[in-house]
Amino acid sequence: MSTPASATAPELQLLRPDHASALLSFEEANRAYFAASIPDRGDAYFRDFDARHRALLAEQAEGACYFHVLVGEGDEILGRINLVDVADGAAELGYRIAQKAAGRGLATRAVRQVCDLAATAYGLTRLRAATTHDNAGSHAVLTRTGFVPVGDVRLDGVPGTGYALTL
Known part of the structure; x- marks a missing residue:
């Protein structure tokens, strides 16, 4: 018996100006979901999104940060x-996956990809991450991708x- 063809796997992309509209939609659609496990971004984040997006791209151009979207x-x-x-x-690693895409291994796969990019493309040797005690999904992603607990925060x-990871 044949299996149905699966949809194309999501692609990791470095943040670009043309991602702004889709990124805002992602943040708005998942705001309550994210706020259940991490601090809410606040109304100003959404109100001033375009300026914030331009500021992130400027930080990325300077090499101070690398922002990726799935x-x-x-x-x-x-x-x-x-x-x-x-x-x-x-660098400090942070990530969030849409509620509708959670539980499919996307975070683990994307974090692995970013860790590879950190070492090969960005020349990094160490990553830090943190998650709240009640966020079991993030603890699992970090552990699966080689991060080790380093203390309470x-x-x-x-x-x-x-958490910390030596690349």
Whole structure:
């Protein structure tokens, strides 16, 4: 018996100016979902989105950050995987996956891809990440991708775990 052809896997892309509209749609559609496990971005983020997007692209052009989007069919953004605060061969990893795409291994795959890019394209040697204690999905993604717990942290006042990965 043959299996049906699967949809094309989402593609990891470096953030570009033309991603703005789809990225805003992604953030708006998933705001409540994200706010259940991480601090909400706040109304100003959405109100000032275009200026924020331009600022992110400027930071990326300077090499201070690398912002990636996971693009699915129809150019729909299904996730974000970012490297921020790049300095001294290290960066902070952050990611979020759309509610409708969660549980399919996309975060794990995308984090692995960004870790490879961090080492090969961006010349980084260390990554940091953190997640709240109650975010089991993020703990699983970080562990699956080789991150090791390095201690307790607070994320906007919420207890969490810090992680590190040597590339």
